[in-house]
Amino acid sequence: MRRHMERQDSPPLVRPLHAPAGMSGANAVQGTPAATPVALPRIDNLRRRVPCSETRLEEDVLAAILTSGDGTPLEALTHWRCMAALPFAGLYRSIDFALSNCTNSGIRRVGVATQYKAHSLIQHLRDGWSRLWPGSGESIELWPAQRCRNHDCYRGTADTAYQNIHVIREHAPTELLVLAGNHLCRMNYARLIDEHRRRAADVTLAYMELPLADAGQYGILSTDTDHWVRTFAEKPPAAANGHGTAERALVSLGVYVFDTNSLIDLLRKDASDPGSWHDFGHDILPAALAAGLRVLGLPFRDAATDDAGYCRDVSTVDGYWLANMELLAERPRLDLHDPAWPIWTPLSQLPPARFSGRGVARESIVCAGCEIIGEVRHSVLSVGCEVGAHTVIEDSVILTNVRIGRGCRIRRAIVDAECAIPDGTVIDAESPLTPPSYASPSGIVLFALPPAGESGDSARRQAP
Structure with missing residues (x-):
């Protein structure tokens, strides 16, 4: 894909x-x-x-x-x-x-x-x-x-x-x-x-x-x-x-x-x-x-x-x-679109975000290189992410190059970069979490997988 x-x-x-x-x-x-x-x-x-x-x-x-x-x-x-x-x-x-x-x-x-x-x-x-x-x-x-x-x-x-x-x-x-x-x-x-x-x-x-x-x-x-x-x-x-x-x-x-x-x-x-x-x-x-x-x-x-x-x-x-x-407020106090005080960053050469099938995003930030077939609500998707069909992401922050399979549910979570999440996975404060993933006292889930190796390579990591 x-x-x-x-x-x-x-x-x-x-x-x-x-x-x-x-x-x-x-x-x-x-x-x-x-x-x-x-x-x-x-x-x-x-x-x-x-x-x-x-x-x-x-x-x-x-x-x-x-x-x-x-x-x-x-x-x-x-x-x-x-x-x-x-x-x-x-x-x-x-x-x-x-x-x-x-x-x-x-x-x-x-x-x-x-x-x-x-x-x-x-x-x-x-x-x-x-x-x-x-x-x-x-x-x-x-x-x-x-x-x-x-x-x-x-x-x-x-x-x-x-x-x-x-x-x-x-x-x-x-x-x-x-x-x-x-x-x-x-x-x-x-x-x-x-x-x-x-x-x-x-x-x-x-x-x-x-x-x-x-x-x-x-x-x-x-x-x-x-x-x-x-x-x-x-x-x-x-x-x-x-x-x-x-x-x-x-x-x-x-x-x-x-x-x-x-x-x-x-x-x-x-x-x-x-x-x-x-x-x-x-x-x-x-x-x-x-x-x-x-x-x-x-x-x-x-x-x-x-x-x-x-x-x-x-x-x-x-x-x-x-x-x-x-950042997702109608008028955010930290307005990244305001040309009066630009925030600079290097950009990757990626294709624009693409929505296929019933893919939709509401009140969200979806960056370049993303492919959305599921539903994204009030969330931030970093560059190069994939969201499978019948998946719902809500109130979450998805970091770079995350692949999310079909039929997943992710709510009030931060998903670390380079993760591959299998079909049907549920990530929220009530889900069983394996270290280093955990839920904060206020119920925000940090979902991450063990480091790929002592060398710190960034190869995509597969969730169990």
Whole structure:
């Protein structure tokens, strides 16, 4: 049934839906088919369409994207990939959001710190994000751990920056922008940096307001009326935000702008502290406040709409499922179709989705290369999936190249990539599940098969 479909060795970096204005055939990548996707625009072209800084951020700012978490909360989804390489919305990888925000903000010098299960992330960066212009000082660099003794590679997020101090000093940025590789949001970093400079801050962080019950996985801060941070605690058991509304909290998004010299001083002191966790939130931010540095907090606003920002951390099964489901709203807060702030990703050369027989999809995202004969309801189907006749998929996320047989029922589930599901299979919270598959406390099923082999090959795996 399936046709073997290969993608280009080196597909161009594109935005999948809307071509940026002003791009001509001269910008196309040579050697691609006639329907060549649009290449990434130069900074000057992009600034005509999105609100960016008046200063030359590509020369003054270096972004560091941290991807070194081990992915434990996501269990089987991170057997062979780090969280930054996790597929999202059928087409993207999590890291595409931080990289696109950098591109759209005019920041073109980026270091990506890699450690845990980095192979698929490196492939993604090589295939789609290597087409900047090094001759203009624009680049994406990989920063592997510089020491790995006794499994003590990157000991924490701050140690990631500390081990790359020599790289940071070579770039000589005025500010270092620190980002997480698994946060889904549209943020104009140029606005953050402009305010950091205007207020003469040493450190600036982005925050948003959440119900206190949802704030346990974040750093919680309090600010004065001028937005200067007065207290900061990383993932406290209970806290109030200091504004008299104990039901809600101000939470850090893990987006920091540091004066480079101030950061290097903080990192060196932290590296010599045997009691430190070597973490930005747990150690560096409290140390900055204790040292009397000027720490500014700014509320996160959406880059395109200027409304209160939407941000999701997809480091848990429930969070990952919910972030995908929220895309299916009539007017999603994270609107991937909005040309005002494009999210970029490399595209595979695949045929369009095809619906045969009684195949139908309602309130769903169905990506290229899919063949649908069954019914898809309120779900996300990634590239290259097959859905057999009389199968019903509901409220689910199906990752890349999954083959689902006839007469199956899948509800409120995440199905890992490259699975082959036999005819008549039922996957829901009431179904018997074999590890590594399991159901979360809220009833979301993560369906995955044991790894294909210690080599991590991606051959299609057959469910029992």
